[in-house]
Amino acid sequence: MTGKRTFAEPYKIKMVEPLKITTREYREEKIKEAGFNTFLLKSEDVYLDLLTDSGTSAMSDNQWAGIMLGDEAYSGGRNFYNLEKAIQEIYGFKYVVPAHQGRGAEHILSLSLIKEGQFVPGNMYFTTTKEHIERAGGNFVDVIIDEAHIPEARHPFKGNVDIEKLQAFIDKAGAENIAYISYASAVNMAGGQPFSMENAREVRKLTSGYGIKIIYDATRAVENCYFIKKRERGYSDKSIREILLEMMSYADGCTVSAKKDCLVNIGGFIATNDELLYQRAIELVVVFEGLHTYGGLAGRDLEAIARGIYEMVDDNYVESRIRQVYYLGERLLKEGVPIVEPIGGHAVFIDALRFLPQMPREQFPAQSIAAALYVDSGVRSMERGAVSAGRDKKTGENIFPKLELVRLTIPRRVYTNLHMDVTAESVIELYKNREKIKGLKMVYEPRRLRFFLARFEPV
Secondary structure, eight states, X not given: OOOSSOOOOSSOOOOOOOOOOOOHHHHHHHHHHTXXXXXXXXXXXXXXXXXXXXXXXXXXXXXXXXXXXXXXXXXXXXXXXXXXXXXHHHTOOSEEEEEXXXXXXXXXXXXXXXOTXXXXXXXXXXXXXXXXXXXXXXXXXXXXXXXXXXXXXXXXXXTOBOXXXXXXXXXXXXXXXXXXXXXXXXXXXXXXXXXXXHHHHHHHXXXXXXXXXXXXXXTTHHHHHHHHHHHSTTOTTSOHHHHHHHHHXXXXXXXXXXXXXXXXXXXXXXXXXXXXXXXXXXXXXXXXXXXXXXTTOOHHHHHHHHHHHHHHTOHHHHHHHHHHHHHHHHHHXXXXXXXXXXXXXXXXXXXXXXHSTTSOGGGOHHHHHHHHHHHHHSEEOXXXXXXXXOXXXXXXXXXXXXXXXXXXXXXXXXXXXXXXXXXXXXXXXXXXXXXXXOOEEEEEOOSSSGGGTOEEEEO
């Protein structure tokens, strides 16, 4: 990933936002007030915010200029048509349904395609995707390759669908009982791991024989395209834009949280070439989101997304974005910190089970590390493990997934590598003194998506 010459960011800083420097004593008090849940910390009490890359990107001067050109008409505003054109050109889909963010798009899609009792096979679950599938009466089934569940496995495309698993499940359940394939790019819960273009073609070939739809979660498709360019034969000379267009050609549609790849603070959409799906979606979007030409967004937001879509496929930008993630990951690997490998596209994921092998799963090691990291340095990360996985709906027991991770998520165009150094030094210090990290017990548990609002106390 690193060449002999320095590769600097392909942009310069035009505006700055001050960061609050705090003491360890101050942070100990704040994490206690937040119930040891980093989601419940106030932003003003965070030094470096690596909680998420969702909606935290720095927009360009061109996007901010577009904000001033918002057409706030209730129906048929020109910014929608600018967005539609951008999606048609860059993603290759004809029909566009905007939504307020990714989970709004997931909600509409699930209601549009799922019948009670149907199954949705996918390459590892994502929290909100699985929630919307289940709320629509569906059942998620994991068909990702086994390597995705092994943090130290170095398979270049750990986001691949296991074709044999998918075929076996179709044979078992029957094609008519499968609503669609949920096919995520740069799989978040696996550590930002991509699928290959070869795998995309194989999944398309298999499902075409049964008439089963493929719907991408294309939220981080650009990062997936970068790994195809770097790791898959035949793509090194192709642009990110060309690779993305080919990738999308193997799907019937996609949902996108524009708050990631598209470099904006709010927004999402469904895109498809399926006219029937489009008609169902716009009928529902007017119920839950807003008219089909604004989908819960202001015209200015639609314009920012449209401009961000063109910026996100700039090869130099994508190179610098991924290199910064690798910079942090390689610093941690050098000091022996256990992380998910290969390093992903949007975050570095600490393997909490190897970081704290002595801590019982019932004490939520990933949540414990995230809380300790904030206390040590003011860096806010997040848990991706048992807290995120929730409980088994039949037994009521905690689900303990094979992956118990702490996500250090890098916002786009926001921090410098010196900020990555601060983060790395804090993680390394924690690892050297890991026996001092205390486990946590959950004292408040929401019924759904508990990781957002749950509260904890030290064991």
